[in-house]
Amino acid sequence: MNGEWTKLLQLFWTFFKISPVTFGGGFAMIPLIEREIVEKRKWLDSEDVTEVFALSQSVPGAVGINSASFIGHRVGGVKGALAAMLGVSLPTFFIVLALGISYFFIHGNPKLEAAFVSIRVTIIAIIVYAAIQTARTAIFDKTTFLIMLAGVVVLFFIHPLLAILLGAVTGMISVFLKRKLGYEVQLKHDKAKDPANNPDYFMGAGI
Amino acid sequence: MVLWQLFHTFFLLGFVSFGGGYAMIPLIETAATKYGWMSTEQLTNMVAIAGMSPGPIAANSAILVGYSAAGISGAVTSAVAILLPSIILVSVVASFFIKLHHHSVVESMFYGLKPLVTSLIIFAAIKFAQANNLAVFDFSFHSISLLLIFGLSLFALIKLRWNPVYVIILSGLVGIALYS
Structure with missing residues (x-):
């Protein structure tokens, strides 16, 4: 070898x-x-x-x-x-x-089905928790808050793939416009910790 | 035919899979409904099993959806499809732009992408709540108990900082006690 x-x-x-x-x-x-x-x-x-x-x-x-x-x-x-x-x-x-x-x-066993009635609700709680954890680093000014809010509404009408592309483009355009208008743009949450050192992050982010 | 649907769904998903597995649920749900792989309620079960296993939620969900739609070959197809983009992108990035995350274009892209990832996760929660009768409340035992399980799960995660895997297992036992 x-x-x-x-x-x-x-x-x-x-x-x-x-x-x-x-x-x-x-x-x-x-x-x-x-x-x-x-x-x-x-x-x-x-x-x-x-x-x-x-x-x-x-x-x-x-x-x-x-x-x-x-x-x-x-x-x-x-x-x-x-x-x-x-x-x-x-x-x-x-x-x-x-x-x-x-x-x-x-599948079809009554006990398993009963367990999953409860587990499905817990999964929704885990997803809500993941949303909170993600929001902590993603949402830190008016623009990011608005993008998030608009994103939820828009997702009811368009394909998620298109929404993701729109999100990326909106990010680039808003940073460009803010710089053009002379605003100072902060691109990251100042309190955002490195997830590698923050066990909280990975538990919630579910990557 | 099913294998091709699985392949192109998860291959595309692999290229946009930002911000952790839960953000990818809306994409999987859209495809599962479109191609008739499973109902949203069944998909919730798959995501639950994905969350109980080690490994990435998105890849685990893809494997389970693939298995459910087309057996072992479906599971393998979905796994390969979701992993291929990673290997392609990593090889390209590793060969050309070493300092990608310091790049200002990439940073401004993430300025919009991260909030949208949050929207995707919130949307996934809304979709699953609708599919699992958590969104309509009446004063029945079923409705009240579900809301209680939801609240206690959230409490265990946020305040008690329990590992999600334990919360899922405990919730399953509560389910057996209450609903069987």
Whole structure:
């Protein structure tokens, strides 16, 4: 076995082991990444890990999957990214599939149906909680509040995909206009903590 | 045919999947209703199972919706479809723009995108509340108990800071005690 394959296999296996801890969000992986990737394998230093997680949030997709892919890419290029992504995704794929298959197997059982009457309401509470947590960093001035409000109304009428594009375009236009009009634009919540250091964030964000 | 519907739905979703899994529910719901994969109430169950498993909510939901619509091949198709954009975007970003999150165009895009992600999550809550009889209140035992479960769940999450997984499990036990 040559060196490249060994490295790819190591990447795959490292993330395979980390993956099942990603309950509630990819940020839960950070302490394990520090231990496995930084201390044990010495593929990156701590600063790089912070950078990778910041970058992972600005790319669409789950933070856990993106950060694994970024680290894989640093270590072994596109092949490395693929190996790390497969490693981080396979365990959770099998766990969720096993749960799904069991659910459909006992589907129709009165006790299970009764449990899910309550669970469905709890899921709505979890989503409301996620909305509150997200709003804490997303809404910090009149413009962001208005975009949020208009967004909810608009979603009743247009496809969510179009709404997402409109949101991004509205952001760019309003920043451009504010700058043109001479306003100082603050692009981030000043109290916004780095989610990597804020366990509250990942519990609610459900990434 | 179903596999292709699953693939293109989740492939597209993968490119716009900002701000955590719950924001992607409206997109999944729109497709599930359009293609007749499942009702919104059934989708709530899938999101619940997704939330009970480790791994990203959006990918887990995609796998479960895929499995429900077309079996194991549906689950694999949905997983591949939602993961492909991540690997493509990460490889592009990692190769070309290392400091993406310091880029001012990207920052001004997120200035509008983050509030919209919040709208998507609020909209998901509204849709699920409508589909699960939480939006219409009458003074029946069922209606009052559901509202109580909702309030207590929210209390456990916000004030007691419980892990959502435990809240879901406890809620399931309450459901068995109350409704079976």
